[in-house]
Every structure is written in C-alpha cells, then in structure tokens.
Amino acid sequence: MNDKKVFIIAEAGVNHxxxxxxxxQLIDVAADAGADAVKFQTFKAKKLVxxxxxxxxxxxxxxxxxxxxxxxxxxxxxxxxxxxxxxKRCLExxxxxxxxxxxxxxxxFLDNVVNVSRLKIPSGxxxxxxxxxxxxxxxxxxxxxxxxxxLDEVETALGVLVFGFMNSGEKPSMGAFTExxxxxxxxxxxxxxxxxLHCTTEYPAPFEEVNLKAMDTLRDKFSLPVGYxxxxxxxxxxxxxxxxxxxxxxxxxxxDRNLPGPDHKASLESGELxxxxxxxxxxxxxxxxxxxxxxxxxxxxxxxxxxxLVATREIKQGELFTEHNIAAxxxxxxxxxxxxxxxxxxxxxxDYSIDExxxx
Numbered sequence: 334m335n336d337k338k339v340f341i342i343a344e345a346g347v348n349h350x351x352x353x354x355x356x357x358q359l360i361d362v363a364a365d366a367g368a369d370a371v372k373f374q375t376f377k378a379k380k381l382v383x384x385x386x387x388x389x390x391x392x393x394x395x396x397x398x399x400x401x402x403x404x405x406x407x408x409x410x411x412x413x414x415x416x417x418x419x420x421k422r423c424l425e426x427x428x429x430x431x432x433x434x435x436x437x438x439x440x441x442f443l444d445n446v447v448n449v450s451r452l453k454i455p456s457g458x459x460x461x462x463x464x465x466x467x468x469x470x471x472x473x474x475x476x477x478x479x480x481x482x483x484l485d486e487v488e489t490a491l492g493v494l495v496f497g498f499m500n501s502g503e504k505p506s507m508g509a510f511t512e513x514x515x516x517x518x519x520x521x522x523x524x525x526x527x528x529x530l531h532c533t534t535e536y537p538a539p540f541e542e543v544n545l546k547a548m549d550t551l552r553d554k555f556s557l558p559v560g561y562x563x564x565x566x567x568x569x570x571x572x573x574x575x576x577x578x579x580x581x582x583x584x585x586x587x588x589d590r591n592l593p594g595p596d597h598k599a600s601l602e603s604g605e606l607x608x609x610x611x612x613x614x615x616x617x618x619x620x621x622x623x624x625x626x627x628x629x630x631x632x633x634x635x636x637x638x639x640x641x642l643v644a645t646r647e648i649k650q651g652e653l654f655t656e657h658n659i660a661a662x663x664x665x666x667x668x669x670x671x672x673x674x675x676x677x678x679x680x681x682x683x684d685y686s687i688d689e690x691x692x693x
Contacts, residue, residue, distance in 0.1 A: 337580070338369075338614075338617060339560075339575050339579060339580060339581065339582055339613055339617060340369050340370070340560070340580065340581045340582070341367075341368045341369050341370070341581075341582050341584075341609075341610055341613060342368065342369065342370045342371075342372050342431060342453075342581065342582065342583040342584070343359075343362075343363035343366065343368035343370070343371045343372070343584065343586050343606060344372050344562075344583050344584055344585040344586065344600075345359040345360070345363065345371055345372060345373050345585075345586065346372070346373065346374050346585055346596050347373075347374055347409040347594065347595065347596060348585065348586070348587040348588070348592070348594060348596055348597055348600060349373070349409075349411070350408075350409065350592065350593065350594050351408050351409050351410065351411075353411075353415050353418065353419075355588065356373065356411065356415070356419055357418075357419065357422050358588055359371065359586070359587075359588065360419060360422050360423055360426055360428065361422075361426065362586065362588065362603045362606065363428055363586065363606070364423075364426040364427060364428040365603070365607070366586075366603065366606040366607040366609075366610050367607065367610040367611070367614075368428060368606070368610055369428070369429060370428060370429035370430070370431045371423060371428055371429070371430065371431065372431035372432060372433060372453060372583070373411065373416075373419065373431070373432040373433075374409075374432060374433050374435065375411070375416065375432040375433065375434045375435070375439040375442065375443055376406070376410065376434065376435035376436055376439055377410065377436055377438065377439065378403055378406040378407040378409075378410055379403070379407075380435075380436040380438065381406060381435045381436055382402050382403045382406050383403070384401065384403050386401070386402045386403060387401075387402060389402075389536075389595075391535065391536040391595065391599075392405065392595045395536075395594065395595050395596075395597070395598055396593065396594065396595050405595065409594075413442060413446070416432065416442070416443075416447055417446075417447065420447050429450060430447070430449065431449060431450075431451065431453060432447070432449065432453075433452075433453045433454075433455050434452070435455065435457075435458065436464070437463065437464055437467045440452070440464065440467045440468060440471065441467075444471040444473065449473070450473070450474070451473055451474040451475065451476060452468055452471060452473050452474075452475055452476070453475075453476045453478065453583075454468055454475060454476065454477045454478060454490075455478055456478040456479060456480030456481055456482065456532055456534050456562075457480075457481075457534075459477070459478070459479065459481075459482050459486055459487070459490045460482075460486060460489075460490070462493050462505070465490055465493040465494055465497070466493055466494075466496065466497045466505060467497075468494065468497070469493070469494040469495070469496070469497025469498050469526075470497045470500065472498070473526075474526050474527075474528075475494065475526055475527050475528075476527075476528050476529075476530055476560070476581060477490065477491070477494070477527060477528070477529050477530065478530040478532045478562050478583075479529055479530060479531060479532060479551065480532035480533060480534030480562070481534045484550070484551075484554055487529070487551070487554075487555070488514065488554075488555070489507075489510065491514060491523060491527065491555065492510035492511055492513060492514035492519075493505075493510050494522075494523070494526075494527060495510070495513040495514050495516075495519035495520075495522055495523060496509055496510050496513040496514075496519075498519070498522040498523075498526060499513055499516075499518060499519060499522065501513075520556075523555070523557060524556070524557065527557055528557065528558045528559070528560055528580065528581055529551050529552075529555065529557050529558070529559045529560070530559070530560045530561060530562045530581060530583065531544075531545070531547050531548045531551060531559060531560070531561050531562070531574075532561070532562040532563075532564070533564060533565075534564070535564060536564050536595070536596060536598075536599040537564055537565055537566045537598070537599040538563075538564040538565045538599075539565075540565060540570070543565060543570055545561070545570070545573060545574055545577050546577075548561060548574065548577050548578065548579060549577070549578075552578070558580045558581075559578065559579065559580065560574075560579045560580050560581025560582060560583070561574035561577075561579045561581070561582055561583070562583040562584075563582065563583065563584050563585075564585065564599055566599065567605075568584075568601065568605060568608060568609040568612060571584055571609060571613070572609070572612050572613060572616055575613050575616045575617065575620075576616055576620065582609075582613060584601060584606070584609060585599060585600040585601065586600050586601040586602070586603070586605075586606045587600035587601070587602060588602070588603070589602065590602060635665055636664045636665045636666040637663065637664060637665070638663070638665065639663070639664075639665025639669070640661040640662055640663050640664075640665050640669075640670050641661070641662065641663075641664060641665050641666060641667030641668055641669065641670070641690050642659050642660070642661060642667060642668045642669075642670055642672070642673060642676055642690065642691045643659065643660065643661075643662045643667070643688050643689060643690050643691060644658060644659060644685040644686065644687055644688065644689050644691060645657075645658055645659060645660045645687065645688075646658050646687055647684070647685065647686055647687060648681050648684065648685040648691075649681070649684055650681055650682065650683050650684050651680060651681065652680070652681050653678055653679065653680060653681070654676050654677055654678065654679050654680075654681060654691060655677060655678075656677065659673075659676065659677075659691055661673065662688065666690075667690035667691070667692075668690070668691060668692070668693065676691065676693065679693060
C-alpha cells in the first residue's frame, strides 16, 4: 500500500456565482465527497482584468458576449469577510480551505490573514514574474500549474520562485533567477516547497490534447513531484493520471452544470465528484508497492490453480516415471511440473494409482 495519499483538490473556483450561500454549499459537497481540500479563487477584478480584455472563447460560449470579461469577473468576486466565513466552514467540515490568488494583494491576504497552508499558482500567472516572486516570499508550499507553458517557461518560473525562497536581498533579474535555480540550495528549496501540475487550459479540454505523458516529462526534467489539474469531461482522465503517478489531482465541480457561469459546464456534479474520489482511493490501493510476489489472497489459491505431477495410469514400484505414465494436473500441492524433466527416468519407490501425486 502507498504511504502517501493523492491530495485531491475539489476546485470550486468561481462556481459559486458570487453567492456566499452557494459557496458554503460547495464546501459541504466537497467535504461529503471526501476531497482533501476545496479551492476557490481570490482576486480584485480591476487588478486582474483591464477594461479592454476580451473573454475566452469558452467564456463567450458559456456566458454570452453581452458583457466584458471585467464585468463577468466583477460579479464573481468574494470579499474578505466572505473568505473568512468560508475558511471557518472548511475548518468545521474537516476539509482544507484553499484559494488561488490572482494579484499580489490577494497573495498577501491569503498568506497573512487567512493563513492558508499552501498556495496554488494558476497557469495564467506562470510568466508573471512579480507575482511569482511574491508567492515565493510567503515561504509556503506552492503548487505551480503549467497549462499553456513550455519547459523553458516552467524552468524560468521555477528560477523566480527559487530566488524568492532564498530571499538573498539581491536585486531581481533574469541572471539572478538563473543563478539561484542552478544552485544546490535553490534546488533543495524546490524539492521541499514546489509541486508541479500538468494541465491543459481549455474548458472542457479535448481528450486528444490532454497528453498525460507530459507528467513524466515534467518529473524527469525537474525532479519534482507532479500532479494533474483536469479540465476534461468526466472522471476517466484524473483517475488515469493517478495511475501515471500524479500526487495531486485538481478537478472543477459544481452544484449544477446547468447554472449560468463560465466554468459550470466543464465541472463535475456532486455524485460524480464523490465517484472520482472513491475511484482514486481504489487506484491508490491497486498501485501497491511494486514488489512482484504472491499476495496473501493469492497464496491461498495457489494449490487450487496450480498443478502437480500425478500418475496417469497405475504405476508399480520399481517402474520408471515416463511421459506415458505421469502428467500435470490440479491441485498444486505436490511436485511442481516445472520439475517434469527431472522426474522423468526416476524410479517409483512405491505403487501409484491413477491421479495420485508422485513422490521422489
């Protein structure tokens, strides 16, 4: 059995539609499903989106084109008091409260006021040097989502994070980031603090663009633990990601896929979330420890399923065992037929009846 459980994040995101009551219901659903954490999003719309920003294609598809991205995002903000209420409900429900911050003030709020246990860096911020630096300066464990990025971009982001972790007082620069990343101290910080998430940033993500094998590429390249943030329909892909070695699974969920809003249609409903968590826990058990040997359940079946060497006709004492008078038949608690050729030509030391196990 694996010693470490996969950390399952139920991604509520903005599927509360700006309603505190709906957000509290999402916490209850995530806790009931057995997720380890429920994650929201923390932002100030005017700091996140300019008035000229257009909506993503999937956002237009799900919410229409009548409003701008700024107008859409503004309706999905949660204020600081609401965050504290949600964090309190999580504590009472035995599930970790998480939220993804999208601006530096939100990083500070989650770090210093809510005091979250870890922080998630969204894929869209992987090239945002200033906020990456602020994430690292919290000193907290970080989950870096890598959607839309190349290996070089991931490495550059990790360099910024290392520089922030080391807190040397040196002026930030690309050269300083590279030097920090290359240092033994920096690599030790990464191993201690950072988990990478493979991700395909589309809602829903096409199965042919998931590329789960990229998890292996990230793991081999950076020698860091790797998880998977899933935006596909259904639960097959996150379950497969666990079999592929994911240590974290993040999945959007909603109270109802038919609700208005940008992310509901690519999210799981409550029963599906519970089924995903249950299936992941089963896969964890099934992965085992990698040692190839008979299990406790198999040992009791070995005699029934395997075969022994038996007499195929009556054999008299002094006769030779030959291919004409012995063969392999169940049960398997006698001489194994792997030794068939060693037994041929040996002398029977007693009489045998048909189907009686031979002895040497």
